[in-house]
Amino acid sequence: xxxxxxxxxxxxxxxxxxxxxxxxxxDKGELVGLIGPNGAGxxxxxxxxxxxYVPSSGSIRLEKDGRQKExxxxxxxxxxxEGLARTFQNIRLFKDLSVLxxxxxxMHQNVRYRLGSAFLHLNKYHNEEDELIAEAERLxxxxxxxxxxxxxxxxLPYGEQRHLEIARALATKPSVLLLDEPAAGMNPNETAAxxxxxxxxxxxxxxxxxxxxxxxxxxxxxxxxxxxLDYGMLIASGKPEEIRSNKxxxxxxLGEDVNNA
Amino acid sequence: xxxxxxxxxxxxxxxxxxxGVVEALxxxxxxxxxxxxxIATICINIILAVSLNLVTGFTGQFSLGHAGFMSIGxxxxxxxxxxxxxxxxxxxxxxxxxxxxxMVGILVGIPTLRLRGDYLAIATLGMAEIIRVxxxxxxxxxxxxxxxxxxxxxxWIWLFTFTxxxxxxxxxxxxxxxxxxxxxxxxxxxxxxxxxxxxxxYKVMAFAIGGFFAGIAGALYSSYFYFVKPDLFGxxxxxxxxxxxxxxxxxxxxxxxxAAVALALISTFLQSFTAVRMIVYAALLVxxxxxxxxxxxxxxxITDLFKFKSGKKEEKIQ
Numbered sequence: 001x002x003x004x005x006x007x008x009x010x011x012x013x014x015x016x017x018x019x020x021x022x023x024x025x026x027d028k029g030e031l032v033g034l035i036g037p038n039g040a041g042x043x044x045x046x047x048x049x050x051x052x053y054v055p056s057s058g059s060i061r062l063e064k065d066g067r068q069k070e071x072x073x074x075x076x077x078x079x080x081x082e083g084l085a086r087t088f089q090n091i092r093l094f095k096d097l098s099v100l101x102x103x104x105x106x107m108h109q110n111v112r113y114r115l116g117s118a119f120l121h122l123n124k125y126h127n128e129e130d131e132l133i134a135e136a137e138r139l140x141x142x143x144x145x146x147x148x149x150x151x152x153x154x155x156l157p158y159g160e161q162r163h164l165e166i167a168r169a170l171a172t173k174p175s176v177l178l179l180d181e182p183a184a185g186m187n188p189n190e191t192a193a194x195x196x197x198x199x200x201x202x203x204x205x206x207x208x209x210x211x212x213x214x215x216x217x218x219x220x221x222x223x224x225x226x227x228x229l230d231y232g233m234l235i236a237s238g239k240p241e242e243i244r245s246n247k248x249x250x251x252x253x254l255g256e257d258v259n260n261a
Numbered sequence: 262x263x264x265x266x267x268x269x270x271x272x273x274x275x276x277x278x279x280x281g282v283v284e285a286l287x288x289x290x291x292x293x294x295x296x297x298x299x300i301a302t303i304c305i306n307i308i309l310a311v312s313l314n315l316v317t318g319f320t321g322q323f324s325l326g327h328a329g330f331m332s333i334g335x336x337x338x339x340x341x342x343x344x345x346x347x348x349x350x351x352x353x354x355x356x357x358x359x360x361x362x363x364m365v366g367i368l369v370g371i372p373t374l375r376l377r378g379d380y381l382a383i384a385t386l387g388m389a390e391i392i393r394v395x396x397x398x399x400x401x402x403x404x405x406x407x408x409x410x411x412x413x414x415x416x417w418i419w420l421f422t423f424t425x426x427x428x429x430x431x432x433x434x435x436x437x438x439x440x441x442x443x444x445x446x447x448x449x450x451x452x453x454x455x456x457x458x459x460x461x462x463y464k465v466m467a468f469a470i471g472g473f474f475a476g477i478a479g480a481l482y483s484s485y486f487y488f489v490k491p492d493l494f495g496x497x498x499x500x501x502x503x504x505x506x507x508x509x510x511x512x513x514x515x516x517x518x519x520a521a522v523a524l525a526l527i528s529t530f531l532q533s534f535t536a537v538r539m540i541v542y543a544a545l546l547v548x549x550x551x552x553x554x555x556x557x558x559x560x561x562x563i564t565d566l567f568k569f570k571s572g573k574k575e576e577k578i579q
Contacts, residue, residue, distance in 0.1 A: 097445075101441060
């Protein structure tokens with residue numbers, strides 16, 4: 001059963017079509033990879049899915065409570081509320097806030113106390129803030145960050161910043177998690193650790209994951225299916241072994257038929 | 262209620278102490294009516310600066326129109342108070358002025374808050390000018406001559422109550438999830454939006470709350486100084502408030518309070534040297550900005566400087 005369905009999605013910027021007629025689907029519980037050479041339109045596709053861009057045409061549908069919900073044209077915060085959370089390719093943490101606050105801010109959409117309690121710090125405020133802190137610490141524990149909860153996000157080492165971004169995305173309680181190059185800039189050891197964590201949170205949080213990644217060791221190891229984009233168009237899709245031997249994919253990455261040159 | 266932590270007790274104690282000391286000094290006569298004006302100015306400026314800090318320092322929305330909100334509170338309270346000459350009239354006027362300012366904040370905020378940085382600053386500047394020109398041309402506000410003989414109900418007790426109330430309420434708001442939503446907009450608007458924060462809503466909310474308290478400050482002003490005219494609430498007044506916020510530290514309530522007190526004291530002290538007064542004042546600002554570009558307090562609060570060793574470790578918000 002398809003959880004996220006993208007149908008003939010197109011986005012043009014003036015004369016440039018960054019994403020052209022892309023159709024894909026992700027089933028519940030799947031871990032799907034999205035790869036392609038630089039400038040293929042992967043991040044643009046992410047931005048379309050998360051509401052940062054409005055699609056020129058086509059539709060994005062997310063199944064929620066047994067109903068199909070159209071996400072195209074919704075604002076980013078609304079998309080997040082529907083259950084689609086993301087991380088950013090170039091880390092976008094709240095740099096000057098503490099690690100704990102980064103996570104707590106992402107929990108805000110599920111906060112129930114209202115302005116009155118906020119202004120007067122009534123019991124409701126205290127009870128819920130305690131819950132928030134406990135929940136945030138549970139999340140941070142997964143990424144071994146809870147002992148650093150009071151540090152500023154900008155003071156974390158690079159790898160931990162990447163982890164915090166994932167923790168923050170999880171704090172929005174998503175059903176689909178979009179990871180934009182989570183292993184970028186990591187060394188092989190860190191990538192291996194990240195691979196384990198992604199597999200683990202997927203089970204633990206019952207997540208469906210779509211990830212963009214250039215690190216093929218990570219993609220080939222954990223993705224069940226892979227979509228390949230080139231020049232904004234979908235050129236291949238299938239299991240990792242199929243993609244590895246796909247002629248079009250090799251051409252897109254390495255240029256045309258090397259042997260005949 | 263968990264109001265009785267060590268930290269809260271200390272805060273309560275220092276609030277009562279401040280009130281008691283000033284009250285005693287007034288009763289004994291050490292603070293004469295000349296210095297009382299300084300105290301009124303300090304309190305009103307604290308309310309203005311703390312409320313502008315919520316908009317500019319915490320939510321990151323650069324506003325040059327705070328005096329506009331202040332003027333709405335001042336005029337509404339004055340008009341109501343002149344028709345209802347009693348303490349009740351004063352309080353009704355103050356609240357009405359604050360609500361009116363808040364409504365204007367919402368109305369102006371919805372279309373303008375999609376602008377960023379310099380553009381928003383210009384738009385808010387325009388808003389304040391429109392409000393000023395409206396008061397200049399309306400009959401009920403008596404045009405350029407302004408309103409005279411407003412009954413005086415603002416005294417030290419009311420000034421203190423409203424000032425302490427403003428600081429506590431805005432501080433509580435900032436330390437709530439809603440306040441953190443506002444701060445996240447300052448940090449990274451796109452990331453905030455992607456984390457489920459309705460950024461437009463929280464920008465307008467910050468603007469509205471800021472307007473509300475600026476309205477209260479205006480009401481206290483008109484009721485203390487008997488007299489309001491449109492010129493008092495021009496561009497320069499907005500800049501004055503902004504200077505306090507920047508000097509104290511964008512994103513520090515304690516900073517705004519300290520800067521409001523310090524600037525008023527410096528200004529009072531320099532009154533005896535009329536000729537060089539503005540030069541010294543301006544030079545002082547330049548020097549402070551060179552050596553403390555982040556403002557006196559940066560984004561720190563005074564409570565961050567003390568370590569409270571009660572059962573639970575205190576959370577650092579900034």
